[in-house]
Amino acid sequence: DVKVTQSSRYLVKRTGEKVFLECVQDMDHENMFWYRQDPGLGLRLIYFSYDVKMKEKGDIPEGYSVSREKKERFSLILESASTNQTSMYLCASSTRQGLREKLFFGSGTQLSVL
Amino acid sequence: GDSVTQMEGPVTLSEEAFLTINCTYTATGYPSLFWYVQYPGEGLQLLLKATKADDKGSNKGFEATYRKETTSFHLEKGSVQVSDSAVYFCALKSGANSKLTFGKGITLSVRP
Numbered sequence: 001d002v003k004v005t006q007s008s009r010y011l012v013k014r015t016g017e018k019v020f021l022e023c024v025q026d027m028d029h030e031n032m033f034w035y036r037q038d039p040g041l042g043l044r045l046i047y048f049s050y051d052v053k054m055k056e057k058g059d060i061p062e063g064y065s066v067s068r069e070k071k072e073r074f075s076l077i078l079e080s081a082s083t084n085q086t087s088m089y090l091c092a093s094s095t096r097q098g099l100r101e102k103l104f105f106g107s108g109t110q111l112s113v114l
Numbered sequence: 115g116d117s118v119t120q121m122e123g124p125v126t127l128s129e130e131a132f133l134t135i136n137c138t139y140t141a142t143g144y145p146s147l148f149w150y151v152q153y154p155g156e157g158l159q160l161l162l163k164a165t166k167a168d169d170k171g172s173n174k175g176f177e178a179t180y181r182k183e184t185t186s187f188h189l190e191k192g193s194v195q196v197s198d199s200a201v202y203f204c205a206l207k208s209g210a211n212s213k214l215t216f217g218k219g220i221t222l223s224v225r226p
Contacts, residue, residue, distance in 0.1 A: 004157070033213075042203065042218035043158075058213070090157055098210035100146065100165060105157030 003027075004106040006091050012112045019078040021109050023091030030096050032074035033103070034058075034066065037088040049074055050096075081113045116141045116208050116215040123220035127194055135189040135220055137178075137204035145208040147171075147180055147187040152201040152219070161189075161202070194224045 007022035025032065033048040035058075045058030047066040055066050063085060067075045074093075078085055088110050092103040121136040139145065146165040150158040162171030167182035178189045187204060204217040 040218065043216040045213060048213065092157075100163075101207060101214070102160050102163070103150075103158070103214060105159065107155065107157045 004091055004093055004104050006089075006106040006109050008109050009107065010110050010112075012114065013078075013081050014114055015082060017078075017081050017113075019081045019111065019113075021076040021078075021089055021091075021111070023074045023076070023093075023106060024072050025074075025093040025104070026072065027093070027095070027104070028071065029093035029104075030071075031094045031101075032068065033092040033094075034064075034074065034076045035090045035092065036060070037090055037108070043090065046076065081111075083113050085111065086113045087111060116145070116206060116212070118204050118206055118215055118217035120202075120204050120217035120220050124223060125220060126223045126225065129196055129224055129226055130193045131224075133189070133191040133194045133198075133222070135202055135204075135222070137187045137189065137217060139185050139187065139204075139206050141185075141206055141208040141215075143208050144182075145206040147178070148205040148207070148214070149176070149178055149187070149189050150203040150205060150216075152203070154200070158203060194222075196224045196226055198222060199224045 004025045034046045035043045049068045065077045090108045091106040094103045117140045148163045149161040151161045152158045162173040164171040164180035170179045176191045201219045203219045
């Protein structure tokens with residue numbers, strides 16, 4: 001089975017801290033994604049990557065950056081955490097299948113910024 | 115741009131009740147349509163999909179039919195179980211290189 005592993009299930013940080021969320025997938029997938037999930041807003045795409053060292057902005061990239069130095073690992077970085085970044089963060093990966101593309105998700109990281 | 119609209123929730127049903135969750139979409143071209151499910155404490159997982167008009171996706175007793183004329187992909191199940199309690203997301207992909215567009219999700223609670 002494909003496994004997408006997020007490093008932390010719960011994280012509590014203070015305003016202004018630099019925060020790293022790590023995601024690792026074990027199926028050699030080309031594509032990796034970071035979403036945030038908020039009640040009433042559903043899933044919103046922050047950043048995605050189609051290959052090593054490649055990154056593309058999603059719908060809400062402001063306040064975030066990403067890093068993909070190795071194919072299996074995709075990191076989300078909050079340079080200076082703010083309270084409005086309190087959210088559930090979901091990582092996903094997929095292989096290139098065009099219209100049949102299926103995403104595999106991690107279990108999520110619930111981040112609280114105080 | 116692409117968009118997915120799901121009915122407002124939450125939905126609460128008794129076990130063995132019939133379930134319908136509405137989903138309509140706006141997209142360019144001929145998108146693929148998906149339902150993802152998120153069980154408590156877990157990430158999303160693909161429930162079913164349909165890649166062309168009139169296709170029916172099915173899995174775990176759930177079904178959805180791709181209706182191009184009404185731009186809809188409603189999710190149905192004849193008899194829900196407590197274990198079906200989850201958040202359900204409708205999604206579409208409108209091109210080979212496009213990203214998935216998700217609806218807002220709807221929470222289903224099934225009581226014994």
